[in-house]
Structures are given as C-alpha cells and as structure tokens.
Amino acid sequence: MTIEEAQQTVDRWIHTYGVRYFSELTNMAVLTEEVGELARVMARRYGDQSFKPGEKDNLADEMADVLWVLLCLANQTGTDLTEAFRRNLEKKTARDKERHKNNPKL
C-alpha cells in the first residue's frame, strides 16, 4: 500500500464507518494520546519498566494507531503526505548527508 492509498483508505473508512472526522484539534489530541501509548510500550520493551500482568506488548498496533491519526490529520488539512515525505527526504539529505557520517558518536 502506498502512502496515497493509505490516505484514501482512511478517508473511505471514515466516511463508511466513522460518520465524519473528529475535528483537527481533537485528532491532534488523539495523536498525542497515541504517541503516549507507543511510548508506554517502548518504555516496557526497551526501557527500564516492565509489563504489568495482562498488559500486551502491542508495539506494531500502537505504531499503526499513530499512523492512522496522522493520516486522518493529513486528509483533514489537505496534505499530500507522499509529496510532503518526498520533499522532507530531500531536505534531510541536503542538510545531513555528511553530518551523521562525520559524527564520532555514531
């Protein structure tokens, strides 16, 4: 699935099952909430915390939750994430193509 197809899939799902998008600000709050849930799993899997009994190590699902809400926000704000990602990659490459290679900490 391409990024464009993912945006279209989310849009179809929202209009089929979700009635309408939550407002942009609500989805911004939901994105923050989902990032927190991802952080919780990361802290338990890779950090010093441990899973409580019954808690699931659902890293992939939490990443998908973050992606879902980001795709919603892209659709709501008229953002073409394919183009945005392409431009962002160009920007990072122009800015950092030597920087990381020259970082002795890496």
Ligand SMILES: [Mg+2]
């Ligand atoms: Mg979640």
